[in-house]
Amino acid sequence: ENKNIIGKVIVITGASSGLGEATARLLSAQGATIVLGARRIERLEALIAELHHDGGKALALQTDVTDANQVKRLVDAAVQAYGRIDVMLNNAGLMPHSPLERLKIDDWNRTIDVNLKGVLYGIAAALPYMKQQQIGHIINVSSVAGHKVRPGSAVYAATKAAVLMISEGLRQEVKPYHIRTTVISPGAVATELPNSVTEPDIAANVRKLYEMGAIPADSFARAVAFAMSQPDDVDINEILFRPTSQE
Numbered sequence: 358e359n360k361n362i363i364g365k366v367i368v369i370t371g372a373s374s375g376l377g378e379a380t381a382r383l384l385s386a387q388g389a390t391i392v393l394g395a396r397r398i399e400r401l402e403a404l405i406a407e408l409h410h411d412g413g414k415a416l417a418l419q420t421d422v423t424d425a426n427q428v429k430r431l432v433d434a435a436v437q438a439y440g441r442i443d444v445m446l447n448n449a450g451l452m453p454h455s456p457l458e459r460l461k462i463d464d465w466n467r468t469i470d471v472n473l474k475g476v477l478y479g480i481a482a483a484l485p486y487m488k489q490q491q492i493g494h495i496i497n498v499s500s501v502a503g504h505k506v507r508p509g510s511a512v513y514a515a516t517k518a519a520v521l522m523i524s525e526g527l528r529q530e531v532k533p534y535h536i537r538t539t540v541i542s543p544g545a546v547a548t549e550l551p552n553s554v555t556e557p558d559i560a561a562n563v564r565k566l567y568e569m570g571a572i573p574a575d576s577f578a579r580a581v582a583f584a585m586s587q588p589d590d591v592d593i594n595e596i597l598f599r600p601t602s603q604e
């Protein structure tokens with residue numbers, strides 16, 4: 358359908374559910390080659406079977422984005438199998454909201470390790486190839502929370518604000534190599550993200566909010582497709598979207 362999507366090799370972290378999974382489906386249907394990474398390999402294999410059944414080209418590798426070597430292995434596998442990497446979608450993330458006074462230090466560390474360091478490891482894995490290719494596209498996932506903090510979301514919002522800064526810094530640095538950078542900042546989208554909240558009372562509140570107002574994950578997939586499908590000399594720097602009903 359779009360010549361800047363057909364045949365493009367896209368690596369997606371956090372592809373076993375939610376936004377990553379929806380993006381894999383949409384881009385595969387539009388003719389992209391998909392390389393999936395996440396920890397739950399059985400979920401990735403089921404998705405691969407579905408994409409192959411529908412005529413898509415795809416492979417999966419079990420990947421924990423908190424380990425830089427595993428992220429590198431994922432990107433290496435993409436290049437080995439398909440000869441290049443056109444798009445790196447750093448999407449894996451979690452959102453274990455809690456007020457700081459509850460001192461959930463393990464949750465803070467996991468959030469920083471996945472949402473912030475995981476994005477950096479994705480950049481580290483993809484950048485050498487893209488520099489060599491003299492073309493590429495790195496897409497990072499921030500959030501409405503990267504623009505606005507609320508009680509209970511300080512650490513999550515901090516990682517997402519960091520992703521905004523990393524993306525803009527990266528943009529300025531890599532434009533000489535014709536590498537595009539996009540950061541996508543969604544509002545409430547219906548995924549498994551509320552399951553990452555470890556505090557039962559907060560999890561119940563987040564679930565209630567999502568059940569009331571979240572929009573389908575396809576909204577995010579279309580944003581990725583929009584950014585990808587521009588001509589190579591057009592870089593969509595940021596996409597901020599949310600449910601029409603969201604504050």
Ligand code: NDP
Pocket residue numbers: 370371372373374375376377394395396397398420421422423448449450451452471472498499500501542543544545546547548549550551553
């Ligand atoms: P889901 O919980 O549905 O998906 C999260 C994905 O991240 C899963 O595939 C999970 O796979 C993966 N993941 C988590 N930890 C790791 C890890 N250590 N290594 C590799 N993969 C990991 O949530 P979403 O799809 O909603 O989240 C995707 C991104 O979108 C996140 O960055 C989130 O912050 C962001 N976002 C989501 C919004 C929403 O409302 N849904 C709003 C704004 C931003 P597995 O467990 O198999 O490893």
